[in-house]
Amino acid sequence: MINMNMKTSIEHADHPSCQYLPFYPMTTVERMTAQMISKIHLGIIVLDECSQVLEINPVAAALLGLDRAQVLYRSFEELVAQLGLHAHEKERLTSFVYSVQDGREMEWEWHDEGEARYLTLRMQAIKDHELRLQGYMLVIEDVTALRLLELQVRRNNRLATIGQIAAGTAHEIRNPLTAIKGFLQVIGHKLKDDGQGKECGYIEIMLKEIERISNLVGEILLLSKPRQTDLRAVNVTKVLREILPIIKNEALLHNIDVFFEKSVSPLPVVIADGEMLKQVFLNLCKNAIEAMKQGGLLTIRLATMVSERKLRVEIIDSGTGIPDDVREKIFEPFFTTKENGTGLGLPICRQILLELGGTIEPDSSESGTTMRVYLPLGMKPE
Ligand SMILES: Nc1ncnc2c1ncn2[C@@H]1O[C@H](COP(=O)(O)OP(=O)(O)OP(=O)(O)O)[C@@H](O)[C@H]1O
Ligand SMILES: [Mg+2]
Structure with missing residues (x-):
């Protein structure tokens, strides 16, 4: 159990990796808890029942770009003020924390120097041995990689569908094109035989344009179909x-x-x-x-x-x-x-x-x- 009366902490000479040990003697469980908070891959902010910040671990400080010393023993509102958020985002975050419902979760898209980060925030109640509410733990999980992967999968599915439609369409364009090209060539020969040079030129332009469409269709098919490769x-x-x-x-x-x-x-x-x-x-x-x-x-x-x-x-x-x-x-x-x-x-x-x-x-x-x-x-x- 975290000691909610903890008022300050020091960097321990014996435990340089753990800055979260208070002055007073700690029980083994308290020491383990403090170390766990400092080492865990989740971001953790410990708040008392009045939403004053009692602790913020390195992951939470790094995720939110905060300095631990600047937020310790301040109200959660003051912490939020340091995040440089738009008014509505500020409001959303503070009302989530101040509504203090145990187990409540929210997903928060946080923009860090132009880069989107997706964070899951969870409020967890901290109770003493008589189950009296002592404070809250705000657990922050960085789910950016997962969200980006989901986006990629969605995009790939969309591309696969577009690809299938394009391949089908390309195939259907190719057949009539072959017929048009064949007949145009016949007409071209006829016009040439009849000495209609100007009209013959038109046919040549049409054939060239058809060639362009045909090449484009060929490229689309190339993209979507497995081919015979000569390795x-x-x-x-x-x-x-x-x-x-x-x-x-x-x-x-x-x-x-x-x-x-x-x-x-x-x-x-x-x-x-x-x-x-x-x-x-x-x-x-x-x-x-x-x-x-x-x-x-x-x-x-x-x-x-x-x-x-x-x-x-x-x-x-x-x-x-x-x-x-x-x-x-x-x-x-x-x-x-x-x-x-x-x-x-x-x-x-x-x-x-x-x-x-x-x-x-x-x-x-x-x-x-x-x-x-x-x-x-x-x-x-x-
Ligand atoms: N060397 C490059 N320098 C700058 N931009 C590039 C370069 N190579 C590709 N791009 C960008 O990538 C885009 C896609 O390239 P891609 O070759 O797939 O299509 P495209 O060149 O636009 O058309 P197409 O190759 O089908 O005629 C280009 O439109 C261009 O914006
Ligand atoms: Mg190109």
């Missing part, structure tokens, strides 16, 4: 060298220098589908180029991490960077900040890498973005 030992330097002309061509148009650090040993061989890898690197380089509207430098760097049996490929740009509020959404299908973007580039990269046992990690600042791709190192070269 074999692939030299990643070779893969990158093959797509380099396309990247350089695009970079040239945007006044961007491309630097390919290709010297790497041992050989960067991974077990993968070369065509899929090309798609990953093309998408990442396209994003990098699109982030450097005023020109800049695109670096492609390889490193074999032999002890971790991984290959790291970095696509580094000197572009605008990814703002914090955007970063958490960039792998969501259809999320884009670009006028003509579809928002499928990164989700496709992630999906492909998942199938190849790899990962992708963005690292961004105001001076640019680095996309790190990790692939499991393979055994033998192609």
